[in-house]
Amino acid sequence: MILKIGTQRTATNRNVLPEKVAFAGLVLFLVLPAEPSVLASELPAMPSVERVGAGSYARVAPAGARRPPETVYVVDTLRPPFPTNQWWSSVLWMPLSEAQYPHPLAVRAEKTGLRVFYPGPHLMVTPRSILASMPNNSADLTIGHSNVAAFDEARVEAYSDWFVTVRFGDLKKGMSLTYGHGSPFVYAQYRGGAARIVFAQKPEIWAGSLAQHAVAVSVNGKHYALFGPRGSKWTAVDEKTWVNLADQSPRFSLALLPERSEKVFALFSRYAHSHVMGTEVHWKYDPATSSVVTTFNYTTVEYEGSAPGTLFALYPHQWKNTDAKILPYEYESVRGTMKLAEGQSFTVRMTFPGVLPVLPATASWDRTVVDRYLEEDCTKTRGAPGDTYWEGKWLGRQATLAALAAENGNHAVQRELLRQIQQRLEAWFTAVGDNGRLKSTGLFYYDDRWGTLIGYPAAYGSDTELNDHHFHYGYFLRAAAEIVRYDPQWADPARWGGLLQMVVDDIACSRRGDPRFPFLRCFDVYAGHSWASGHARFADGNNQESSSEAMNAWCALILLGEATGNTALRDLGIYLYTSELYAINEYWFDVSGDNRPASFPEPVVGIIWGGKADYATWFSARPEAIHGINWLPFHGGSLYLGLYPEYVRKNYEALVAHKGGPRWDQWADLIWMYRALDDPQDALRQFNAAAGRFQPESGNSKTNTYCWIHSLLDMGRVDRSVTADHPLYAVFRNGEHRTYVAFNLRAVPVTVHFSDGTQITVPPGKGMAVKQVTRNYP
Structure with a gap:
């Protein structure tokens, strides 16, 4: 067994695969080798190269390679690895920060302190966007320091799973401010001074008074409570500037109140100085119910007699699936309504819908036609390594073709495709060429300043900005999973498992405190989805475009874990896959129609930002691209797209x-495949009308398009009402027929129990079972 776990696409054009080379007769595969490589066991000692099993990676960047910046804005006591790709990451990359969107608040580190804004009431709708951003030159208020007029920097002092502490100034004269996802509070600890609050306009006091430590105000139509230490009071320097006068314990808490009432002020007063000092997420996959239970824990320190625990606002994907007692108070956000709860923890239960390595061959597959498409799709050359995104897409495409070839009984083609994938991955997992020198391309380099693995050639800022690693590397992992399905020993630590582990850990290390990689780099545990930008230096915060490419990565983890018997890796993949799935259905798709303003005309957004949602992509304004970028790539892990036909x-x-x-x-093939999830007959009609005269999307193939449509034509729609106690499953409904599919990658037979009482036994080792049941379903 292996794995012990536990620049945005700003280009306006995409690379294309090389021109097709036609051959007569048998399929001929031309895959030109990557730069020749030397196995780790054959390497001479090289300080610039680290051996890992049969592979190796570079400890110095290859010649001419670009790297992330040398400066990381953290306090001296923090050491790498550093968490990039988070909602607050701009603090790491800048002397101060861009806008951050923890929701319901928005904040920004500026020279005068932390600017605070509640964007909910200012939400705007355009034909292509939902906007809830932080204005550049206005705010509700700024939290500053009574004895420091301006700060040159704000540095990360501490962080946990969804909270961060930012230090302004130094240990003698400065302030440390703590805030996080879902929290209506900002907590401050002062050195050499006390809280100085500058309002955007003269505040109206409606509870408490300046003579007391706690006071509630309205400003800019929003309601806040200011809590100094007990025994302190406030003084008005001018009509918009207040300073807290505290003899000792100069701490401060700001609270955004959901409404103007004494009752709410009293509720927030109870928790005002229960400062959140740590947050941790824990997940558990329950096969019996095919569910993922996620627990969110808060660690608090109670000052001033505050109650233990805290108040927190839940996103729609959380409050719809939680056991927490929801209070009768709400906030508005660009994600929809957030609902307030209280306590020291809460749990969320979500259903895992299963994944498949590939859709099964069904009766309407014409095996001769599939072989013909395989021949056409496979007669393509592949030269020197491309950048990690386009190389990854090619690897993912070949992996899907290999699985389909096996389903069609064409094992000669399958073996050749697997050989191509394996050769290519092994070349990438080896840093030294046949000349005994560090390769210049087609390798991975570990950057110890940030704690990240960078593949070269890089793309879209995956080197200098650490963007999109889960998109790029997810394809590598998906291809590796197809190899490991048939050769689990390939992933043994003595062979290629060590490098495979590093690729997994770079995007989704499940171990807090790992010396090389941050915890879940690309994933935001509270928002429930991934972020693509490594730096988040945008006025609208971080963003993610292709949610489906994130799902591609998490599906790969499930398949790798199941194939190698590594349940921790499998369960990590199931957690990430299930959480991201629920976030996609709430925020990219809004399948319930609950979360977006009624005036927004589109049923989908292409990009989710911290402060907005856009009907757009980074690379094209065409509707096909805006819709399709959140579908691709299609494979056996894509059936979640059809849960709501x-x-x-x-x-x-x-x-x-x-x-x-x-x-x-463009992307007609992707559109037909998506259409087939609801109406496979119409998808087939459009496919047949094209008569093979279409160019598939670069990561897709004619073979995959044909097989997907025909499988769904026979099996019908995805049936979300039935689950199973095994992770590799799917259920379909076609009129009175229900089809149950399960794969078994284990070494012993597996009996899969479905929630409607159906059982199927799947033979060991790459086995698949399909059972069709006909009943009068309601």
């Missing part, structure tokens, strides 16, 4: 309306 129809019909009919200028 009524929404699939809505999404598809909106795309048709944009185009004035089903006339596709």
